[in-house]
Structure formats: structure tokens, C-alpha cells
Amino acid sequence: MTFGTLGENYELVAIKSAGISLQKAMRPLIVLILMLTVSSFVFSNYILPKANLKFYSLMFDVRNKKLAFLIKPGVFNNSIPDYSIRVDSKDEDGKMYGIMIYDHKGTNGIPKVILAKEGEMKKSKDGVYLVFNLKNGVTYEEQSNSNGVYNPRQILSRTRFKETEPKFDMKSFDLQKTDQNAFGNSTVMLNLKGIVKKRDSLTKQMDTLNRNTARTLGNNFKQNNLAAGYTKLKVVPKKIDNVMLKSIPNGSRLASIQNASNTVSVITQSLSNGAPRQEDLNGEIIFTSVEYQRKFTLAASCILLFFIGAPLGAIIRKGGMGLPVVIAICFFLIYHIVTTVAEKSAREGSINPVFGMWIAFILLTPLAVFLTYKATVDSALFDVNYYKQFFIKLFKIKQRS
Known part of the structure; x- marks a missing residue:
């Protein structure tokens, strides 16, 4: 120019x-x-x-970074520790339908199951918790046995609700700086x-x-000539044709x-x-x-x-x-x-x-x-x-x- x-x-x-x-x-x-x-x-x-x-x-x-809005329909999401969340569908406004939540927190291996027809995620006012507003659902909870032995007469409680708001700790969503030396x-x-x-x-x-x-x-190709150097016998070298099996005795083939x-x-x-x-x-x-x-x-x-x-x-x-x-x-x-x-x-x-x-x-x-x-x-x-x-x-x- x-x-x-x-x-x-x-x-x-x-x-x-x-x-x-x-x-x-x-x-x-x-x-x-x-x-x-x-x-x-x-x-x-x-x-x-x-x-x-x-x-x-x-x-x-x-x-x-663990973000709740990345929950995909039809797939269990384990971003939140001790929880598995699955939704059937999700609209553009963030509302979710057909919600299933497995709560593994403090249940000794027996999950607490929450089913809801619809729900919506939002932060609490102080920003410490993630609140899941659920509507028209059922909670299934099985009491664990204190001695660790299976009891066929364990108590299973079922609770219906029109609206509930379970809270999830937001600490798992904090962006932790990765050590740059790792890269x-x-x-x-x-x-x-x-x-x-x-x-x-x-x-x-x-x-x-x-x-x-x-x-x-x-x-794997090393030859074991154990007799080499320990005998004075002169043996004529044996010729091996294309078909090697002919040179091997019948019992050793x-x-x-x-x-x-x-x-x-x-x-x-x-x-x-x-x-x-x-x-x-x-x-x-x-x-x-x-x-x-x-x-x-x-x-x-x-x-x-x-x-x-x-x-x-x-x-x-x-x-x-x-x-x-x-x-x-x-x-x-x-x-x-x-x-x-x-x-x-x-x-x-x-x-x-x-x-x-x-x-x-x-x-x-x-x-x-x-x-x-x-x-x-x-x-x-x-x-x-x-x-x-x-x-x-x-x-x-x-x-x-």
C-alpha cells in the first residue's frame, strides 16, 4: 500500500x-x-x-465447570455430588418435565427417589444453594436397617406433594483453578x-x-545349541526343504x-x-x-x-x-x-x-x-x-x- x-x-x-x-x-x-x-x-x-x-x-x-443448565433430556446427570438427575424433556425457558432424582446422600446405599411432573432450577437469594422447584410429584424413601442386615419387612414410605423445593449445595459449582503445571x-x-x-x-x-x-x-528366534563346543563329532548339516515338517520326526510334529x-x-x-x-x-x-x-x-x-x-x-x-x-x-x-x-x-x-x-x-x-x-x-x-x-x-x- x-x-x-x-x-x-x-x-x-x-x-x-x-x-x-x-x-x-x-x-x-x-x-x-x-x-x-x-x-x-x-x-x-x-x-x-x-x-x-x-x-x-x-x-x-x-x-x-458443573452447570445445572447443562442437564440434557433423557440422560442421567451426576454433576451434583450424591445426586443423579434425569429429565424427559426441557423447554427454552428452563422448565423441565418428567423429573427423576436419586438422592444418595446419607442413605447407606439406599437411594431416596423423587419423581415430579415438572420443575425449574434457580439460585437461592444468597447464592449458596441451588433450589429445584418441583411440582406434582412423589417421594419414595426406604429406611435402612441399622445392623446392616437385609430385612424383608423394612419400612418404605411414600409421600405425595404438590410442590417442594429441595436444595443443593453450590460449592460443587465453584470454578477451581487448575494447576497450570499440569499442562x-x-x-x-x-x-x-x-x-x-x-x-x-x-x-x-x-x-x-x-x-x-x-x-x-x-x-523367540534364539537357537539353543547346547552341544556346540562340547563334542568333537562332526555331523553333516541337515538340509531342510520348503516343507519343514518332513524334517521333524512324526512323534514331535x-x-x-x-x-x-x-x-x-x-x-x-x-x-x-x-x-x-x-x-x-x-x-x-x-x-x-x-x-x-x-x-x-x-x-x-x-x-x-x-x-x-x-x-x-x-x-x-x-x-x-x-x-x-x-x-x-x-x-x-x-x-x-x-x-x-x-x-x-x-x-x-x-x-x-x-x-x-x-x-x-x-x-x-x-x-x-x-x-x-x-x-x-x-x-x-x-x-x-x-x-x-x-x-x-x-x-x-x-x-x-
Whole structure:
């Protein structure tokens, strides 16, 4: 936008006529972009991890916050300690119908059951209790035996009511701050030093897992040559053809097949147990490499997009919020799409994580160099009249030939 305005008002022409090249005119903005680049790196390495840590810990608390209005029809809700609540339906005003409440508080394992046709939840005036206003219902309560022995003649009381208001303690609804250290090992919440440390730790875990798997599999194929080195008898090596059972005596074939089957089962079980863990470790190692490179690509993108945008403005010679903004958005979308696709491929293990995170920079750097060169030599790259005259001359040449 800045260089487009300068070009539109012929101020770039005045600057160049004074002997100042385009690169020299771009120096103040280059200094500004370098400051933004350093600030972007510092932000992504120090500030962003802490912001992610606070964001994810707070989001975890909000997700686990116990709210009564989250009661879903047809599902028992255990958000309130010692109570299970189920409703058949619920309208937009918060009124609930077909209410069933199991009260396990102080009943020695025998719940108190409350059934009501309709009801509504609200807070008490002091905000300490959650009041459930129930209408037209029945309460069933069975008295527990004091000695703990079942008595078939225990007393069951049934009470009908037109309206009642059981109270629930609101302490369980308080939002407790989760310890942020519980999320501190997440990759997106680490700086460069933390990512390197985590990647080394994951690599050691992967090496240990591979070593243990190889040792477990190797033990199943280990040969027990007990007589080796203790006899001077020379025995001709026995040749085994494709059908191995022919080389085994008839009386030992069944035992050999069973032993082989057990060995295969052990190997299959070992691989099935280790493969998911190995896949998870490999995915985490790739993700640490991706996040490590992201710290630098975010900063490098500032320089890359500047050397695309500034020469484009000088070539197009249009300022303001019109064409320059449209072209800038197009190039930003190209950069963002290439980066997103490459990052996804890198996280899936299809390409190298380092190459995947830098591929957009690699692809667009030649374009930035080309546009800077064209802007320096005053190329009419986007001049419609230039192309019109070019094709007219070309058409005349073909007619003469």
C-alpha cells in the first residue's frame, strides 16, 4: 500500500531521479520489518507459550465447570455430588418435565427417589444453594436397617406433594483453578529450549521401546545349541526343504506346531502392544520438530511477504485500500494454504518436518527476488498497454511472415 501510493503519485520517479535506488528507498521499511521479525520470534518463543498455557488451563476449567443448565433430556446427570438427575424433556425457558432424582446422600446405599411432573432450577437469594422447584410429584424413601442386615419387612414410605423445593449445595459449582503445571509439558506451551528437551526425551523413549521390542522378538528366534563346543563329532548339516515338517520326526510334529503357534502368538501380542505406543511417540517427535520450526517460519514470513508486497506496490502503482489489499490477501492466502497443507503432510509423516514447514518460504522466495528485480529496473510487469503493444507487434510480424 505504501509503495503503491508512492508509485501512483509519481513520488518513486522523483526519488529515483534524485539518484536514490529502490533498495535504498526501502531501507527504512526494511529496518521496520526486521524489528517486526525479531518481535515475532520473541513473541512466539516466550509470550505465546505462556498465553497458550493460561488459555488451555482456563478452557479445561470451563469445560469441567458443573452447570445445572447443562442437564440434557433423557440422560442421567451426576454433576451434583450424591445426586443423579434425569429429565424427559426441557423447554427454552428452563422448565423441565418428567423429573427423576436419586438422592444418595446419607442413605447407606439406599437411594431416596423423587419423581415430579415438572420443575425449574434457580439460585437461592444468597447464592449458596441451588433450589429445584418441583411440582406434582412423589417421594419414595426406604429406611435402612441399622445392623446392616437385609430385612424383608423394612419400612418404605411414600409421600405425595404438590410442590417442594429441595436444595443443593453450590460449592460443587465453584470454578477451581487448575494447576497450570499440569499442562506445562504440552509442546505448544514450550519455548525452543523446552521443545529440544522434550524431543530428546521422546527420542530416548523411542530408542528404549525399539530396543526392548528387538530383545523380545530376538529371544523367540534364539537357537539353543547346547552341544556346540562340547563334542568333537562332526555331523553333516541337515538340509531342510520348503516343507519343514518332513524334517521333524512324526512323534514331535504336533509339539513343534504348537510351539511355533505359541511363538507366533507371543510375537503378535508383543507387536500389537508396542505398535500404538511407537506410533504415538513418532507422532509426538514429529510435532515437536514442527513446533520448533514454526518459531522461525513465523518470523521469516514477515521478511518474505514484505519483499513480495513492497515491489508489487511499486510495480502496480496503485495505493489505498483497493487493488493492493486484494493482491496482498491473495498472496497471503497462497502462503497460508501451502503452509497448512505442508504442515499437515509433515505431521502425518509424509514429508520431512523441516522441509514441510519451510516449503512455502522456499517456493515464494524466487518470486520475491523476481518482483524486487522487476521493481528495481522499472519493469511494466502489470501494465496492460505494454502487453497490448507487445501482442500487436507480434501479430504484425506473423502477418509479414
